[in-house]
Amino acid sequence: MVTDESSIGAGIGAAQEVLGRVFGYDDFRGDQREIVEHVIAGGDALVLMPTGGGKSLCYQVPSLVRPGVGVVISPLIALMQDQVDALSALGVRAGFLNSSQFPDERRTVEAQFVAGELDLLYLAPERLRSEATVRLLERGKVSLFAIDEAHCVSQWGHDFRPDYLALSVLHERWPDVPRIALTATATEKTRDEIIHRLDLGGARRFVSSFDRPNIQYRIEPKNRADRQLLDFIRAEHAGDAGIVYCLSRNSVEKTAAFLTENGVTAVPYHAGLDNRTRATNQSRFLREDGLVVVATIAFGMGIDKPDVRFVAHLDLPKSVEGYYQETGRAGRDGLPSTAWMVYGLNDVVQQRKMIESSEGDAAHRRQLQLHLDAMLALCETVSCRRGQLLAYFGQPDGTSCGNCDTCLTPPESWDGTVAAQKMLSAVLRLERERGQRFGAGHIVDILLGKSNPKVLQHAHHELKVFGVGTDLRDVEWRGVTRQLLAQGLLAVHGDYGVLTLTEASDEVLFQGRQVWLRREPERVPAKSARAAKQAKTVVDMAPGDVPLFEKLREWRSATAKEQAMPAYIVFNDATLREIAARKPGSLAELGTVNGVGENKLAKYGEGVLEILAQA
Template structure:
């Protein structure tokens, strides 16, 4: 067997993408590798194919046992002998998997890190022939990262216990310092590194000023993603529960997911999300790692993420199939205050807090940027792209900027003259000359700054305050009552030594026609499309697996476009190998044959435009 033959006959793809082939050859030769590849870029094939080529069983270290069953089901659909070892199996089932490993009957086995490191499991591995170790989600080893898992630190022991077995560490998000940590902590000093572009061109990145958060979310889902799968991230468990309940009241199928739910409920909700096609999960960051569902059409954040790494990891769960998807974020001043308070009130060391402040500042800069968001993201991860993407909100509808120098000086003066202890709402009322009991009691109606901003609306002043806090001209008193204070950076602005241009807030723009066109099926193609989806759903239900394990949407779209009528034509579809041809070729071609040829032209051009298929 060759890598190319396995790629085609087992997994149904004609050619490797990017560095996949070089990674596979490196691992097959017995050399360690570190792979950074964006979500949906095809990381799994980089260790699955070497595991089939090398003698023995490939061991995949995966942090989330809830997804192992689906990962194994997908491999079995392709004809790969795969299994998993975790607490969901009975003692008898675990013994059966262990026996299969001992006799060499498995190509791949998935194991959680905490189980792998138990003496009993290590003893089992010592008695088996191991083809390789694949450490997925390797950024979990970073104590400064967004998904730190203490048990990952112990995986360095594999380098000593299995010195002759190649290891591959894989992640979708790791900046330079995190990459160094992975190398150091997993003892991959001799590993060959493969650093791919972090770009996900099919994702449209958008940031909107928070207004009526829930109403904005409902409008976004109803107008752009009706009857489509998505993830909504919230900061607190309470907000997750309330948002999920509210969406259900509005007629949208939604489930909550957070660490406060019992294990059975979390597993059930994750299982439903994997198997149902139009379900929205509202979650804390406890949900998502290792999500394999390819047809997530949007990821929405109702609260500000703590870092670019976390944001990129979470948004990367959208559009894994390469079809267009949205990453949509709501953001306001309260987010900045809340995130900074969480950092300062944590029990972390001062060094850890300093790093978290830096990461938050980078996230704020991303939200306030006036230029291409994708360029900003890629440069954060060390890439140097030169061309704007044309597929983010700042490219599709460039924001207006304005000379905020004079307004900012008025605001900063008001902060200073009122004693640097009042919050945004009081300062806005003060600037607009609104008299109330507090203003009179403190004597602030007599200050020179009282009423000097009456020409600005509360929304305009709120936008200015948010941006001055984000850019560090103003600090928030996180110990007291959230009063605004001048930062040292405000001095040159107050003195007239510096000019300031800021973005003018606007309501979130409607999606462009270009975005919408790729996400719709022409009316004349809909009957065949729906018939294929119905067949997939039936087959998946009979086997107890998610529909995408049978075929992802990209393959169904290709069926509609190409109308295969023979085994050879069906085998030419992306994602169809010999096993799937034998299992599903006949029923799917029968459905295609029932429908007329009128849908061919309707879908053909649309399908070609999606381009970026998952490998």
């Protein structure tokens, strides 16, 4: 453990040297330097840093500086091999232990750990429940413990993992080994729970800005979601890698098939697929350019693919934390990307039903309801979406971002008090005069005066509210209903999703409460495919450098295919852009480019210089 000032100073100097020699970067970004210095000095830390912000360097660099092996606790069993491959390409000695390995593979890694022949060892959290693993760690020298995706410890988080609850053993068995817990998103409550459950009471908290300015946030009314998605991809992200999230496995399968039938290469990913299919589809996404994965939320955590250009949601996420984590998988390279979602009345009804029927006590259901309310507030806001998102994580900023739909095409607010009274009155009369409850569609039919068989069967054409809503169209009434549900002025009841009044309903019907509603724009202007393509390739590049950049990408793709690894492990786009702009003429010059470390320079340097010589 580093304790005296001279050792700490030496450690800081060594960290800078490792950053340049191994990772190929001139300097740390944001809070990285302070975090690295703190951990090298033996301090515990809780790090909140957005996806793509460089969390991994915060434990990788100290692991290479401090004596011993850095042990990384990660829930991402399916991705450990890719993480180890990425480190190996940098010349870092890395290994992993998880249930996917054969016994002889595990024994080899264990022997390397004990002999001090590893720099980093990745462990699945469940392995720490085994006394054999604990004894193994005691036989070697551990430089630090990194607990990745630390939000998994929170019962209110969006990816709760019971195995994480046992990680307090780290402090009990190794009190002098520093621990660093990392996550891309957590509210103050979740942070407190991480600190409590991991026994990190003395840890410093490092909270970076949650803002991802390169991501454009857009939410549109849902109307044939699959067709809307196809139009969005064709107009703005043709040929780009993307992730599409759906709530159910059936929706995943249907959406992937629909995209494929319409010329978009797409594969499904969900827990119902066999292990081989899931692994194949995930591997294709990492290694192929322009592939779209349609998935449940089980997909995406820890995927270090920097060129995901869009994340789309076809169903309403359960929480703002989940939404932020999922949308954060777009644009890790800092280039323009889109977080796009369609959202409608059925989403609200379905989520309310799921909460009502969920397991757990009343307190648990109230917490789920609070999560949903915050998500609905984000969807229905008339102010800057990015501002609302940042305020949720305790970073309010009163300015408009200029890069979300509500800033680009400001929605109108309108006095919807009369419309709300008509809708609530219809529900009231059905409940109190007839003792009946119906879903939104039937109530809208009554308001519009539709004499269809169901209305006539129940004699609802005799109600006083029959036909009083012809001033609004069907789609507008569904928007009114959606927003009344979002504001808690209506509730969903039972398995059939029927509507019922709330305590607040009376305030609108009888106490003069005013109701303001959001009027959606007809359509959010989309970037043209040409504009999107230009944004993707020429950011920070002179037009004359684009052909060289494309040649470097072709070389990278061929090289990655030969070595059976994702292209971004060779070099990411940011590094190739800098090479294209600077056109280094020697290995020494190439070595000064960000992202070109010692090992990559030796492995790929001559190949890059050949491409430059041909240009």
